[in-house]
Amino acid sequence: EVNRNIRFGMPKHDGRAVKDPKIEDHVITREQYVLSFNGKHNTPNWVSWQLVHSDIGNTARGAFEPDPDLHKGFHKITSSVYNGCGFDRGHMCPSKDRSDTKANNDAVFYMTYIIPQAPNNNQKPWEQLESYCRELAKHGDDLSIVCGPHGTGGEGKNGAADSIGKGKSQVNVPASTWKVIMVLPKGMAPDKRTQMIAVVVPNKQDVEENWTKYRVSVRQVEELTGLTFYPNLSRAVAEAIKEPVDRVPV
Secondary structure, three states, X not given: OOOHHHOOOOOXXXXXXXXXXXXXXXXXXXXXXXXXXXXXXXXXXXXXXXXOHHHOOOOOOOOOEOOOOOOOOOOOOOHHHHOOOXXXXXXXXXXXXXXXXXXXXXXXXXHHHEEEEOHHHHHOHHHHHHHHHHHHHHOOOEEEEEEEEEOOOEEEOOEEEXXXXXXXXXEEOOOEEEEEEEEEOOOOOOOOOXXXXXXXXXXXXXXXXXXXXXXXXXXXXXXXXXXXXOOOOOHHHHHHHHOOOOOOOO
């Protein structure tokens, strides 16, 4: 069976951002999500997951842990690297999106999955969009979501930084965070009318709280990142839904 978190295809990169695939594009596949880990940056390149109503529960948040599935060729980042750095431990798939069971929630606290995220990015527009996605899921929509960091150089509570940590534990601070979302009414397949949401949010403290201010087209995120999203879509459907900038809600 195809992992439900990449049912429309795993994001494909064009080679611009990944020069050494063994180190910079290490794919980890789980029931909860699929991610591409960049051992040069010690952050994910992208994380992909499906969100439906049954994924949302009341499980208590767990503790951040090194990723047990990261093999010996990589240095395992610990949560302490983030202590006092001025950036949040930024989840890609949010904890609440995998809160139906403890096992599912624990999987979103592995450090391969975390980025240094400006607190105002993480706690304002990013959190707003996460909550909006869960509201769609609670109303019966089926969401296929991909997100990740881009670039180098953000601004946290302690000011601007290109990285946190030292030596092998150095973690790249991204310049922005991005997310693309396919919204499907329950039981529907993608077609030329499918709603697509995409944002690029600066990884800084002066961001606006309203996530809708950062909407772009999916195509713009592809051009920014060098990734192709949902590659299993037909060309006609992909061209129709990746070009427009979504305007719902106003």
